[in-house]
Amino acid sequence: MTDHTASAAALSADGMPLKRSLNRALRRQKLRAFVLIAPLLVFVLFTFLAPIGDMLFRSVENQIVSETLPRTVKALADWDPASDAPPGEAAFRALGHDLVIAVERKTHTRLGSRLNYEASGMSSLLRSTGRDVEDIGEDVSAALGALDPAWTEAATWVDLLADPAWIAEQAAWSASGNRSGEPAFRLSDTASSALPDTAEIYGSFARITQQENDRSPTRQDPWHLVAITLVEEITATPSAAQAFQGDHALRLAAIAQADLPATDFVAAFGASNDRWATPTPWAVIAMYSAPYTPGYFLNAVDLGKTPDGIAPRPVEEQVYILLFLRTMWLSLTITGLCLLLGYPVAWLLANLPSRQANLLMILVLLPFWTSLLVRTSAWKVLLQRQGVINDVLVWIGLISDDGRLVMINNQLGTIIAMTHILLPFMILPLYSVMKTIPGTYMRAAKSLGANDWSAFWRVYFPQSVPGIAAGSILVFILAIGYYITPELMGGARGVFISNRIAYHIGTSLNWGLAAALGTILLLVVLVLYWVYDRFVGVKNVKFG
């Protein structure tokens, strides 16, 4: 072949580049293959990848603080959590604002639970202050009412702040006698530009009243916070009154002239709970104000954020590292035991005549036909202090009645039951690899002068390593995430990290921490897999 033809792209009969016509021909096949796997792909996407993604997200997600307390977070931006004094008045005022809204939306208790994971006491603090915060400014509302009784009417506020077009729509809706579907509240442009703070807080009030409480702002007295804001705003800029007409202008001017005292949020919070006078709760809010946080992960490795940086948790709260180590250690032990017990069985399975091998296989698979719970409970019956094994040992006189062995509610119980339950997962990969090792290798080794042991160890065993690798990784990964058996058999000292994860998901409802623990578990498995790949080689793993 000359250089010319070798370098030119090969053409098919109809003059198209061969590559393209091949691709075209393959496209249909690819499409069909895709259609065939599509259901599984969708299933896996929704049931596996999405939950894992969600877990990863939850383990760092922390938007609840910035969403519930947006003004506070902003006000605390410049404050140093390590300082030993609480932040300035602005932060108290911002927290007052945020809390009034949060209480109306009933989100402050959830925020309390979240912050309680990081510092105990935050939940009760937020709940108690939540009860008091709505009363801040009661005196201002009263003062307004004294100044002009019109301020005690909801309609006055609506008339002052609402878009006239909305007022007309609302009136028409009200007249129509409809019970639902009140037009959504709109602020007037005048109010928004002349009294922006008041308009904003009133807008929140109106929206929450309509949406969350299903009431009409025309019939609800606004929060005291609206009164506070109005008084402060008009006192600061009396000229704003001129933007309005008639009675409104007069009433607003009257407030400006009355020179009402500003509301002291610092005092109000201090009166509610004196802890607000310390920097501690503020520091917690400030440290966990970012929308994403490493807090759950720190917690999951027994660390915590303090104003002085990351530090270990108090000793009595350190549980997770210990649990991780115990999970690893017990899983390794269980894997080793499964290998020790499973290898000879797998060898028999692979080498017996098929009739006996089938029977043995049924025995190996038998555990799969009974529920996990039943098997674990059976172990409980066997192993407990008054259980079958202890009874037999006492009966044959091997142990005394007082010396009954403790084989349950400790690590031994977990190890025994899990080894039994996971044994088939070791035997089956081993078996399928051993099945592919022809008997002639052992014969060849013996004919070359090797005795039974060295024929096994030098020739058979190395060829069964892929099965050992496959079985071990399967058992280890299953063991590391086991939950029911340690729960039932392990007592306090035989539980795994997954039991703790389940606790946080089901009982403490700290999903972020559960997600962080789960993510760490996932990472540990991936790292182990990588190490394993380095030393054993994943390509050596054979399931058959």
Place this chain on the structure above:
Amino acid sequence: MAETGPLKLAGTDDFVVFDGVQKSYDGITLVVKDLNLSVPKGEFLTMLGPSGSGKTTCLMMLAGFETATSGEIRLKGRNINTVPPHKRGIGMVFQNYALFPHMSVAENLAFPLEVRKIGKSEREAKVQRALDMVQMGEFGGRRPAQLSGGQQQRIALARALVFEPELVLMDEPLGALDKQLREQMQFEITRIAHDLGITVVYVTHDQTEALTMSDRVAVFNDGRIQQLASPSDLYEHPANSFVAQFIGENNRLMGTVTRIDGGTCIVRLDSGDEIDAKPINVSKVGDRTQISIRPERVETNKDRFRQGAHTLQAEVLEFIYMGDIFRTRLRVAGHDDFVIKTRNAPDQIRHQPGTRIEVGWLPEDCRALDAPQGT
């Protein structure tokens, strides 16, 4: 038939002895029935027979992987029935080579030396020598999977020889190779066997292999040795109809013995024609017999017929030109699968289909054998 009796004394003639050996796997049928065989030192003995005739079983009993149900196997005069395989010191080549896939070629070869605790330097020298012997000196570092079938075969051979066994067993070692490679390896194996002076028991179902390689061939059928003889004896003097049929190409004519005296007999074929034949295992007048004539011993040139020899009329059915020979199919005495082979020579007649000719042969080339069951 079985040649060696159990009474022979142990000596160089009796390097390997099977003495009344029987084998049954299931306790119902005998796979090997009363095997008596002795192999002298240095002999290349081949067990030849159709699949399932018990050849592998015999080899496995000799190697120690199967135990004889009854009888005795002796190696150098010593009963080895209870000696475990790894203490027998017998080299073995398996059909699928059985090279250890997780070891390199050199490690494979070093294995038998290592288990014998031979020192490293001596080990390496022996491995290299064995590799050179099979012309694979360069390949020590490779894995078996990186070798072709023929190369793996050589390595398997080298491994079976590297620890210098006196006896080497080979079970259809060339079965997986293509024809050309097989022929080359046949030559190499015999060359090496003779060079080293080892005794070889070789199993094959390929008769050409058996004939070209062996000093003696034991033809197996149905768990028995049908004939034990040198390749030429086997071909030219088959002892019974099974051997005649199994070895080489063979024309069969069925008939009945009408007269028998000494070295010759007269057989009346089922077509009514009478011919001379050499009685092999017919004993009396009236015996049914199968006449066996090799295709290349049939003569069609009247000038070469011996005086007084019986001849038969034949009709040419087919003429096949095969290059070095002509192969002509005839209808003779009612059989239309009668084949003759003639050398491609300038004076040789090319018989056209439809012509009638006369065929004849020497009486000693025409053997009267036992009639197979049911004929």
